[in-house]
Amino acid sequence: MPSPRPAGQGRRGTFRFAGLERRIVLFVGGLLIPVLGSVLLVVNEVNQRNARSAIDDGLAVGGRVFERLLEQNNRQLTQAAEILSLDFAFRQAVATRDLRTTESVLVNHGARIGADLMTLVSLDRRVIADNRDRRLVGQPFRFPWLIDAAEIEGRAAGMEVSEDGQLYQLAVVPVRAPEPIAWAVFGFLVRGRLDKEVSSLTRLGVSFFGKTSGEARWTVLDSTLPPEQLQAQEQMLRGDAAHARHSLTVESPQGEYRTLIMPLPERGAIMIVATLAQSVDEVLAPYRRLEIILLLLGAAALAVSAVGGVLIARGITRPIHALADMSRRIEEGDFTHAAAVEGKDEIAELARRFDRMREGLAAREDQIRRLAYRDVLTDLPNRTLFNDRLRVAMELAERERKPVAVLLLDLDRFKQINDTLGHQTGDQVLQQTARRLGALLRKSDTIARLGGDEFSVLLDCGVEAAKQIAQKLLKGLDEPIVVGEHSLDVRASIGIAGYPVDSADPETLMRHADLAMYAAKRGNLGIAAYDSTLGRHRREQLSLLSELRRAIENDELRLTFQPKIDMSSGEIAGAEVLVRWQHPERGLVPPGDFIPFAEQTGFIKSITRWVIEAAARQSSRWRALGMSLKLLVNISVQDLLDTGMPDVILATLKRHGVPAGSLGLEITESSVMQDQAAAIAVLKRLRALDIDISVDDFGTGYSSLAYVRQLQATELKIDRSFVRNLVQDEKNRAIVLSIIELAHNLDLTVVAEGVEDRSSLEVLRKLGCDLVQGYVFTQPLPEEEFRDWFAAWKPAAARTIAA
């Protein structure tokens, strides 16, 4: 397991991703802010320029409108005044010089045209009547210049400031009778009339200022502007500003005002100036609104872009975080968390691929772990895992002072199943066995396959309880295991070793269980618990091998011979060569006691060579004595797989001058199974050398006759188990008969071995068996005794026996 990554590294990674968000936001902001700023600046600039030009245009138009209005008002006023002055009653009243009448006529007629000021002036320019103030009567008329103008023009009009400081638009016309006899003066107050009119037409602020030439300050005569603005305007007018018509900008607390100054014609002592003013702010207001909208839009765009940028960045970084997180987990060996990334974009695609990679890694790691800790065939824990669990269990047991037991279970005859029915069948037998055993155990118990047909069970109980469980397991295997068409009896041997009674360390405990299992197998006990004597037996076996070697070196092996009698002639057709071990201490050891061991250890090949050598020598001797009979030597699997075997045999026979036909080899059908092709190749060569092949123990395995033919067999030996109860057992009889018939059909010679009594012999003869071998004639005999027996053998007698 790799050490966890330092935290700082992960944090640095996170910081970098946050940086991506920041970069996108900075980029969007960096792009938008200058663009929006420039747009705003340009818009503002254009707006200002437009507004100012619009203001100046507006002022120019306003100025013209003002003048036109003034002119128009003057004309209207004058005309109205003229019409009034020509009214006969008016003229008559004036002509009468009756002051009261004149006054009332003046007021009455002035009211007709809505005049605010009405004055009647004599030709010598004194006031005759005035609607405002009677005290004025007799005084010189205030605006003689108007009359000067009227004398020339016939009429005159103008703006004048009255005695009470009010600004009037005045019209002066003569009162004719029909020659001028007086001057009628009519005036409109500018305040509330002309100013409103101009203001509403031009939408400009209108103001009138007046001053006598000596004064420095201007007096406000009338205005539609707020007072503060007026003050600013008044200040602006000081100096030369009022001398010519022009426009300028006035700053006031209300803001900027663009002002058009229009001096009115100067006639009297009072200079009058009209101003038209436009608030710059007011004109700019819609533009400002536009700018504010633009600004808001810009800000919104900026915000949306920033948020969008962050979201996009998150959209990128979050899956990357997730992927980084996932890869960190994977690094730590945690494959369970999928990267939570959804969508259809490239990142999601990357995430999916990451996920697939993760799943692949997880699956492979799982696979590796299974391979490391599981038996692939049975899906049970393997030896490694079992040892691991055993170690843990023993450590726990030591702490808690509890017992642990190990069962070691090995299938009997499994090798045979494997050899005869094939590995696939064997594998299925193992799988089914594993399932059955597993079903009989508790979940907490560990059952493992250690290899081959060897299983082990870890139990948290003592040896006695383990024995019962072992019993249960064996019982579970009573039912035949069905693989395809085969119904197989599988038996097993179980060895038991317990902690702490048998051993304190796992390795020894396993070895002890192994020893117990071998003991059970050897003794055909089914179950065996370990005891200290078993170790000794094992040691004996080890010494057996060296003893066997010594046996060959010291020539301790002996051959015995058991004759085969031809049922039809009664002649001795040959003899099976068997081997005995004349142990210097233990005496005669039967072949069952050391041949399986020799087969297991591979020492059998040495034995076989020794036997062939000895048999050839014997055959050669007997032939010299005139005893011509075929000797049949048993060979094992290892021999069949030894490709040098045929040459060794040929060389041996030649050396002893024995023809190949006088040697036969006996094989068991199962011995061919391990490497069929190689074995059959060897058999074919032997057969080509004219060495007969006899198949031993026929009927015990699962092979067919067709298979026997494949083995190049010339002879078939029916297993003694079929022969033993031949007289009583009808079924066996039927089997033997069918074997004989089939063998004959295949041109094979049939041998019955293990024939012990005459009745059996008789049955065999009837069944058509070709050759017979067994105690009914003789037990296997050593060389000298066989020679004697051979000499004494009467074929006729044999026939008699048979009969």
Add this chain to the structure above:
Amino acid sequence: MRASSTASSAALLSLALLAGRAGAAQITAIVIDQDGLPLADAVVVAVPVQGAPTAPPPAAREIVDQIDEEFVPRVKPVVVGTPVFFPNKDNIRHQVYSFSAAKRFELPLYAGTPAKPVVFDKPGVVVLGCNIHDWMIGYVYVSESPYFAKTGADGKALLGDLPALAYRVRVWHPRLQGQESATQQTADLGSNGRAELSWKLALKHEMRIRRAPVPGMRGHY
């Protein structure tokens, strides 16, 4: 200039008065305006320096027509007590009036010639107007002396058949600026029965009202 000639001619006039009453004397008056142009319609009145004015002659009927919405003649000098008819020659009505101190009168709307004349019984200038047509203006100059004449287009007026006396001669004109009396000159016709007087008058700006448009015609004339 005017003063010097007046002084010398005054001496002559006294001699003429003595010379004879027979009306063979005459005054030739020439009136020009300030621009030196001959001034028409100026009334030149001669009043004997000594003695009351001669009694007015039996009332001769005078006429001031209204033709084409104008007074014709525009200036009518008459001697005090003269009845004047104001016949209307237009096919519309007129309403002639005067607010002048010398004679106030009003002729209500009329067509043709009113039955009664207006008798101008006080000397002075009577300004005539028509209440319907504002631009119509006419003058009846009521003279206390029977010796008067009106200048023609050439600015000349001849006061003939005068007793050879010494006269105060003055000029009046509708546009005369200043007092009429200021124009007074003396002429003594006693010496040779003839005098030639000239005036250069400063005139007022004329303040005439435009004529109203004539129906059927465009504009004013």
